[in-house]
Amino acid sequence: MRVALFVTCLVDLMRPRIGFAAIRLLEAAGCEVIVPESQTCCGQPAFNSGDRAAAAMLAKKVVAEFEAHEYVVAPSGSCADQIRNEYPGLLADDPDWHDRAVALASRVFELTDFLVNVARIDKLPSDFTGTLTYHDSCTGLRSLGIKSQPRQLLDRLPGVTVREMSGAEECCGFGGTFSVKFGEISAAIAERKCDNIRSVGADAVVGGDLGCLLNIEGKLRRMGDETPVLHIAEVLAGSR
Amino acid sequence: MEIKSMHFKARAAAQLANAGLQANLKKVKGKFVDKRRDAIADFCAQGGDFEALREAGEDLRDRVLADLDLWLEKFEANATARGATVLWAKDGAEACRLIVDIAKQHDVKKATKSKSMLSEEAGLNQALEAAGIQPVETDLGEYILQINDNEAPSHIIAPVVHKSKEEIADLFARVHKKPRLTDIGEMTREAREVLRSHFLSADMGISGGNFLVAETGSVALVTNEGNGRMVTTVPKVHVVITGIEKVIPTLEDLSLMLRLLIRSATGQPISNYVSLLTGTKGEGDFDGPEHLYYVLVDNGRSNLLAGEFNAMLRCIRCGACMNHCPVYQAVGGHAYGWVYPGPMGSVLTPLFTGMKNALDLPHAATLCNQCGVVCPVKIPLPELLRKLREKQVEKNLRPLGERLALKAWAWVAARPALYHLGTRFAVRYLKWLAGGKQSIPVLGVAPEWTVGRDFPAPQGKTFRELYAQAKKS
Ligand code: SF4
Numbered sequence: 034m035r036v037a038l039f040v041t042c043l044v045d046l047m048r049p050r051i052g053f054a055a056i057r058l059l060e061a062a063g064c065e066v067i068v069p070e071s072q073t074c075c076g077q078p079a080f081n082s083g084d085r086a087a088a089a090m091l092a093k094k095v096v097a098e099f100e101a102h103e104y105v106v107a108p109s110g111s112c113a114d115q116i117r118n119e120y121p122g123l124l125a126d127d128p129d130w131h132d133r134a135v136a137l138a139s140r141v142f143e144l145t146d147f148l149v150n151v152a153r154i155d156k157l158p159s160d161f162t163g164t165l166t167y168h169d170s171c172t173g174l175r176s177l178g179i180k181s182q183p184r185q186l187l188d189r190l191p192g193v194t195v196r197e198m199s200g201a202e203e204c205c206g207f208g209g210t211f212s213v214k215f216g217e218i219s220a221a222i223a224e225r226k227c228d229n230i231r232s233v234g235a236d237a238v239v240g241g242d243l244g245c246l247l248n249i250e251g252k253l254r255r256m257g258d259e260t261p262v263l264h265i266a267e268v269l270a271g272s273r
Numbered sequence: 274m275e276i277k278s279m280h281f282k283a284r285a286a287a288q289l290a291n292a293g294l295q296a297n298l299k300k301v302k303g304k305f306v307d308k309r310r311d312a313i314a315d316f317c318a319q320g321g322d323f324e325a326l327r328e329a330g331e332d333l334r335d336r337v338l339a340d341l342d343l344w345l346e347k348f349e350a351n352a353t354a355r356g357a358t359v360l361w362a363k364d365g366a367e368a369c370r371l372i373v374d375i376a377k378q379h380d381v382k383k384a385t386k387s388k389s390m391l392s393e394e395a396g397l398n399q400a401l402e403a404a405g406i407q408p409v410e411t412d413l414g415e416y417i418l419q420i421n422d423n424e425a426p427s428h429i430i431a432p433v434v435h436k437s438k439e440e441i442a443d444l445f446a447r448v449h450k451k452p453r454l455t456d457i458g459e460m461t462r463e464a465r466e467v468l469r470s471h472f473l474s475a476d477m478g479i480s481g482g483n484f485l486v487a488e489t490g491s492v493a494l495v496t497n498e499g500n501g502r503m504v505t506t507v508p509k510v511h512v513v514i515t516g517i518e519k520v521i522p523t524l525e526d527l528s529l530m531l532r533l534l535i536r537s538a539t540g541q542p543i544s545n546y547v548s549l550l551t552g553t554k555g556e557g558d559f560d561g562p563e564h565l566y567y568v569l570v571d572n573g574r575s576n577l578l579a580g581e582f583n584a585m586l587r588c589i590r591c592g593a594c595m596n597h598c599p600v601y602q603a604v605g606g607h608a609y610g611w612v613y614p615g616p617m618g619s620v621l622t623p624l625f626t627g628m629k630n631a632l633d634l635p636h637a638a639t640l641c642n643q644c645g646v647v648c649p650v651k652i653p654l655p656e657l658l659r660k661l662r663e664k665q666v667e668k669n670l671r672p673l674g675e676r677l678a679l680k681a682w683a684w685v686a687a688r689p690a691l692y693h694l695g696t697r698f699a700v701r702y703l704k705w706l707a708g709g710k711q712s713i714p715v716l717g718v719a720p721e722w723t724v725g726r727d728f729p730a731p732q733g734k735t736f737r738e739l740y741a742q743a744k745k746s
Contacts, residue, residue: 050732082671206599220726
């Protein structure tokens with residue numbers, strides 16, 4: 034299988050190691066990984082801010098960059114959803130681009146979903162040990178149905194125990210541009226999430242979307258809590 | 274009701290700083306979220322399929338809205354045939370005028386009211402008072418708000434959810450001029466004693482309407498306190514005020530909608546009272562009003578029928594979307610500044626009162642879709658919020674700085690070479706800001722982020738740089 038990695042803008046900027054972990058996992062699953070060079074961002078900030086024109090422009094760019102590949106995988110539920118479920122509507126006015134977006138859509142996957150359901154990964158390259166708690170990011174969970182996939186994978190690591198926090202499916206308060214437009218509200222929501230994380234008493238909190246993870250990490254640190262906040266790819270690839 | 278939605282941010286900040294309110298808001302979750310979940314689990318355990326029910330609810334509401342005029346005419350014909358008078362109001366002001374006229378015509382001095390959000394939309398109480406008619410709210414929550422200087426409700430089905438029992442105990446002692454009670458049962462009894470005399474002395478009863486049934490010309494009321502029955506059957510005049518979108522075709526449809534509404538709203542399988550009221554008091558009837566009026570209000574609804582926001586008219590005012598909203602849970606209903614709070618309010622307020630009055634509301638959402646997945650009629654609330662954001666951009670209503678920043682960012686993001694130069698610079702700047710630490714406590718470029726949390730430091734180089742390096746070696 035040939036897989037093009039959609040790195041995501043946040044991973045590119047903030048946590049490159051997540052991108053490398055994703056590559057490691059995809060290769061462990063027997064995939065050949067290509068990283069298209071000119072990629073930047075899927076356009077969610079524009080799309081969710083109401084700037085449809087800018088979002089459509091970036092959508093076309095992504096479609097053109099990735100449509101030649103067999104599969105596209107992103108270490109993020111919200112970016113995968115954007116390409117998979119939003120691009121066709123966003124490009125609906127332009128029949129040619131719309132068709133290209135539709136043709137691409139069904140080949141775009143969130144990383145854990147791809148590993149479990151498409152590549153059917155066998156051995157995970159990780160010797161990670163400890164008790165983890167998993168935060169379900171909203172878009173991955175409610176738009177792509179990412180729930181059991183990361184847990185199935187974590188279950189295969191002999192040294193790992195998953196302890197569920199209460200309200201694992203509740204929003205962490207990130208919301209993209211919401212977090213910088215309504216900082217106080219966003220942080221108040223994050224505080225509830227972090228209270229739940231702290232009361233479960235795990236060695237680390239894990240999730241599949243870096244935006245949420247940065248929000249959670251930022252709030253935990255402000256609360257004086259040093260619990261590691263990890264992307265699922267880092268745990269599964271054992272690169273910590 | 275006066276619109277204060279333009280001050281959302283400041284109002285939200287005040288609510289976040291209010292420790293008492295924050296404690297009260299914590300109740301919302303246990304009270305509504307958990308109860309709804311349990312009610313639906315029970316329904317499914319008994320072989321029900323709640324998802325199928327939601328789909329049926331969505332279909333039904335869409336079917337009605339597609340021919341709303343026809344269903345309303347049918348309702349009017351059947352209600353009129355049973356002795357009611359159906360009046361139409363294009364907005365809240367007209368609704369108030371019509372109701373004041375009805376009151377004057379019947380020489381009404383006092384009107385008891387059961388809960389109606391449309392009455393809040395129209396500002397009916399103020400209009401009645403100005404005309405010398407005393408409105409008395411009889412829903413316990415609404416009564417509490419009324420005796421507290423006409424405070425605004427903070428939730429569409431639990432108007433005093435923002436108040437603690439202690440605050441209400443103080444209020445009762447002060448207003449009722451009786452020894453302070455703290456037992457909820459006793460407090461309720463005290464309020465009931467006050468209300469009882471009003472029930473018996475009122476000349477007019479005003480109720481809302483959860484549904485209008487076209488085939489029978491009836492109104493259905495869902496309540497838990499029994500006050501609705503007193504309001505609608507004791508006085509000689511009964512006025513129903515509700516929105517034109519509340520009509521459904523048949524009694525069979527009503528049973529579907531009740532199953533959806535009540536579980537979604539309070540997590541009960543059925544409310545304590547479901548009243549189905551049809552026509553005026555007939556010969557030989559023991560009770561019922563001699564005169565029955567329907568005041569059916571448009572107030573912006575028909576404008577939505579043909580447009581991209583028409584799904585919002587499916588709303589049956591259950592409140593589930595706000596109960597499940599992380600923003601509502603954090604700031605409460607008053608922050609939203611008008612009649613309807615939470616996700617449905619953030620869609621309705623700009624549509625009903627004007628985009629410019631509520632610029633913040635469509636943005637004050639994380640788009641987590643906790644609302645959309647619980648809405649009993651499957652309104653895609655996050656999508657509608659996003660569409661409202663698009664409307665703001667189209668109408669040039671966003672702040673110039675934000676527009677320019679977005680445009681500049683998108684322009685750069687479409688040019689990979691430039692973008693990568695920019696990101697290389699950005700990560701180095703952030704890394705420098707962190708000064709060797711893992712976190713940045715104050716971020717000048719996004720100050721809102723760091724009001725309540727740190728900004729994690731970046732790793733130090735972009736993925737792209739590191740990947741290029743790795744490939745070379
Ligand atoms: S939008 Fe849906 S969930 Fe919200 S009040 Fe209306 S019907 Fe209920």
